[in-house]
Amino acid sequence: MSGTWAFEGRDAALAAFDRSADGTELAEPVREGGPRTEVMRSTEDPVVAELSFGFEDVRIELRLHARERVRTVSGTVHGDFAYALLEARRPDGHREDVVSIEETGDFVIPDLRRGPLCLTLRRDDAPPITTEWFIL
Amino acid sequence: MGAGLPDQSHEDSETVLSTGPRHETPGSLATTGRGADDAELVRRALLGEYPAWRDIVDRHLPMVNAIARSYRLSTPDREDVVQTVWLTLNQHLPRLREPRHLKAWLSRVTRDKCLRQRERDARQYPTDPEAFAHIGGAAPDPETEYLRKERDATLRRAVDGLRDPDERRAALRYLEPESVPRAEDPRVASNHRRRMVRRLRDSLEDV
Structure with missing residues (x-):
């Protein structure tokens, strides 16, 4: 296999190496598909994908919204916790945003740019859980 | 992830933890892992050996790129997919579970991510609204659609109010032909349908 494109993306691939999170619990994808629900309000950005991640009794359901170049992640965290934060991270380690989870488990992370993203759920009395990387 | 800056003091070391991107060409690689199999490279990468990770990337990146290109994604999407494959690895x-099957694992994950990205693109492909102007008349306006749903809900409530299971089935067959299997005897079905329509009319008059 050869070609000038064969090693495209090499810098990004090399930069992915990071062993600092090996001890973190990983929430793996359970489902991904198109939007199952109708958009009821025109003010809401269209949902382009729904996916969910699971680890033991915790399930993180995400809806990915897109409007032009702006992305929004909304969703619900199901699990047993009193208080939790959700942290959005980029491949370069940049922490894009931190939002608190409402009592209902709902959350919204607005105004994101496209590209790979992962979420880390930090609960009050349990180790953090990180989702597998997904493309926004 | 991968946030740590390259540690200059470890530049010549075999073991570099949490390193950032290195701007070198595959041709200038150290040959530490050239002969090692994938399982060995994975084992060493897990110990934090950056050169082992670099050898994994250089061994399999052309395959990952070839698969990603075969899905004909846009360039930004393809780049996101390829980067996400390595982040996921x-x-x-x-x-x-089977580090010696790393190539198959990478192939499967790349195909899966390409497929998902392609499906997602299909749902968000930008479209000029003017392109649909000529078919606009055929689409129901929101008010008509709302009234249709309200009528369906009322009918469904009326059907739920039918006590006879046969009549309920016949009503459902009338309203949603695909949801109920056909009756064996067409005459029985016809009788049920007549009775059901009469009762539905009565129910709707009461609503």
């Missing part, structure tokens, strides 16, 4: 490195 980094996450799964401690969890790989």
